[in-house]
Amino acid sequence: MNMIYQLAVPKGRRICCEVCEAPAERVCAACTVTYYCDVAHQQADWNSIHEKICQLLIPVRTTMPFYNSEEERQHGLQQLQQRQKHLIEFCYTVAQKYIFEGRYKDAVPAALHSLRFRMNLYGLSSVELVPAYLLLAEASIGLDQIVQAEEYLSQAQWTVLKSTDCSYATHSLLHRNLGLLFMVKENYEEARYHLANDIYFASCAYGTEDIRTSGGYFHLANIFFDLTKFDLADTLYTKVCEIWDKYLNNHYQVLSEARVQQIDLLGKRFETDTGLDEAQEAEAIRILTSILNIRESTCSGAPQKIVFVLRILVMLYYLMMNSSKASFPRKVSNIAQEKQLSAQEQNLIEQLLHIINTEVILPVP
Secondary structure: OEEOOHHHOOOOOOOEOOOOOOEOOEEOOOOOOOEEOOHHHHHHHHHHHHHHHOOOHHHHHOOOOOOOOHHHHHHHHHHHHHHHHHHHHHHHHHHHHHHHOOOHHHHHHHHHHHHHHHHHHHOOOOHHHHHHHHHHHHHHHHOOOHHHHHHHHHHHHHHHHHOOOOOHHHHHHHHHHHHHHHHHOOOHHHHHHHHHHHHHHHHHHHOOOOHHHHHHHHHHHHHHHHOOOHHHHHHHHHHHHHHHHHHHHHHHHHHHHOHHHOEOOOOOEOOOOOOOOHHHHHHHHHHHHHHHHHHHHHOOOOHHHHHHHHHHHHHHHHHOOOOOOOHHHHHHHHHHHHOOOOHHHHHHHHHHHHHHHHOOOOOOO
């Protein structure tokens, strides 16, 4: 980290901190295009996102060179836009992943990067800014900064209201975050209204049985659970599990059918994959683990419900190539010994646990 020599800064140019937009006093020594007000904000940005994108920022934030022709200039602009779009999506995914993992403080710098790149590429009033506003709002809710969350949500709502071309997916995200806000404020009536709208718009965008719609069902179930309406909550939790089970089982079945042909002529294995990005995997783990904890505390008389969630988690971790969840085999073994399970359920559980515990992960070519 190098200090900024103010006399070397061009007159009229304002250099701001990447995190708080206060006047900057330091510059990243690695990329020399990112500025901070102090060491604390530099460290926060580095831990969140800057380490991952440091060198990627140089061509984006460096002045474009002089081109000899209009064709070269247009090509240069297209390359710049492609780099910006890549950074927008990458920073957004990283911030999402942090939020699903409960790392709300780390999510803020990554979400701010995504927001600023969106502003540079799409303008200050574009509906493309809304997903980043919503990420910042959700991180603020997690940090218990309710006033800050309301400001971001107000900005998102205003942007959507001004837009004539706002997608169902964006409406869904907006209502989901408004629902989360009202849940924290314990205004469950408003929360239910917004989460119902979240489910409606997500269903319009993706379908009622899509994993991207399941988040709305999950949060709505949490409201009913808090209101001690356990039957309604249980129905919605089951719905969420069925959606994830269908999605992951499809991937697992495709993999199983190809297992016989999984060794190529060089003896190397194909790569296992969930079809999800890192943020979606983190969301799945959070949702399914939460449901598992609730099932274990409320469904002791219905072991099939507990096993059902465990089976989905086993499939998820296997497809993620994560065999470190040693507690799952023990849990299932205990349940299988204590309760009566169907033969089909026992066979599938044993098969999945055997795979996740014995799979040898070879290097992918």
